[in-house]
Amino acid sequence: MTVMEQRDAYRPTPPPAWQPRTDPAPLLPDARPYRVLGTEAAAKADSELLRRLYAQLVRGRRYNAQATALTKQGRLAVYPSSTGQEACQVAAALVLEERDWLFPSYRDTLAAVARGVDPVQALTLLRGDWHTGYDPYAHRVAPLCTPLATQLPHAVGLAHAARLKGDDVVALAMVGDGGTSEGDFHEAMNFAAVWQAPVVFLVQNNGFAISVPLAKQTAAPSLAHKAVGYGMPGRLVDGNDAAAVHEVLADAVAHARAGGGPTLVEAVTYRIDAHTNADDATRYRADGEVEAWRDHDPILLLERELTGRGLLDEDGIQAAREDAETLAADLRARMNQDPALDPMDLFAHVYAQPTTQLLEQETQLQAELDAEAAGPEGAVR
Incomplete structure (x- = not known):
């Protein structure tokens, strides 16, 4: 059967080209990034979830510091740190069900670890030993993707295939602001919206595509506004507010699982460390800018909320730090062994x-x- 033969496929008098297919108003993001911590909404947040997020943030910060140190010791070839972006990493991992899939970029090693990937295996690619050091199917985590944004069409394809099979699966694809300038980003967004694929796009807007600031990448009001052009909702969230990122992503995942189609979430955050250990960030940004963002640190924000509400004390803080040190010590010991x-x-x-x-x-x-x-x-011879 051809397209022309399908019922209602051909209309001799189509609607005018200027007529919008959908009302764009519900797709538009908020004017300012959504926040939970420090607002009235925080009182409604699940206290157990907040404590779990805090413990994972502390572990993630120590993991980033240890991995960065391993590059200086020659145990890693390169490491793109996510220090300052841990709220996005942890929330992306915790919001998914076991059957769902995570599609990370090269900077999202921490998200893979928070999802359950062995920390050493997660670093195998960056060590230069294997293309992927873990079993993607065992963890439902796609290989860390070094080419910018090429993981996004893969996420859409998996999500679309899962829906065709009747599987209750959602794909969450992570990308940086620089990746939104790639053609793969456009293709993935367009296909996802047309197919109404159950996929969530998480853009971590950390301010720079290596040395190129966001203002030189796009003239859009926000990256979340790009969603409207494809026909999907755009959400803007404070990427350093772990509770807010988790809530927005949870809503987007539930929306996708219920058949509502894709969502583009822009998390406004900041890359505290350099692009990688091979980058000199002082050549394109001022130290004062970095220090200003340290005052909006994701761990500090959540710790302040928890202690202020009596949900965390010094013993709890110390316990989280000791757990993180155990993780770092194990990672250090195992990475210092030459692989066979x-x-x-x-x-x-x-x-x-x-x-x-x-x-x-x-x-x-x-x-x-x-x-x-x-x-x-x-x-x-």
Whole structure:
């Protein structure tokens, strides 16, 4: 059956091109980022959830610090820290059900760890050992994505396929503000809205695409406003307010799971550390700007709320810090062990059925390794 033959597919007198397909007003984000901490809404927040978020934030901050130190010790090739963005990372992981999928970017290692990925395995890519050091299917966490925004169409495809199969699954895709300038972002948003795929896009607007500030990337009122052009809701949230990020993402996930389609969430946050350990951030931003954001630290905001309401005391703070130190010590000890690598693993997990060319390359490498092991007498001449 062709499109022309389908019932109601062809209309001799289509509506005028200027007529909006939907009312844009409900899709528009709020004028200011949504907040919970420090407002009346905080009193309604689940106290157990707030304490859980706090513990994960403290662990995440220590994890970032330890991973950054490992780069200086030569144990990691590179590490894109999410210090200052931990509220986005933790909320994204905790808001999902076990059956849902998380699609992280290269900066979202902490989100993967908070989702249950082993901390060492989460760093394997950044160590240069494997393309992905963990089983994506076991954790429902896609591989950390280094190319900007290419994980977004993958998330849409998985979410759309799950809906076609009747699976009750939501995909949450994370991306930075720089990634919204990529074509993959446009394609993913457009497909998601047209298909009404159960996917949530979380844009962590940390102010810079490496050294390029947001003002040089877009003239839109906010990144959340971009959602309207695709026909999906846009939400603007304070990315350092863990309770607010969790609430907004929870609403978006529930909306997607109920068949309401995708949502674009822009979390306004700040990258405290440099882009990576190879970047000198002092060349494009002032120290005063960084210090101003330290006063809006996600851990400080949540700790202030919890202690002010009598939900956290010094013992609780110390317990969270000790738990974080245990995590760091274990990570440090295990990362200081040289991994046992097998060069033949280069050919594993490439294709379900290896190609002829891949088999030839595998045979060639094995011959070279055998000759090297045999010494000078066995060397290929």
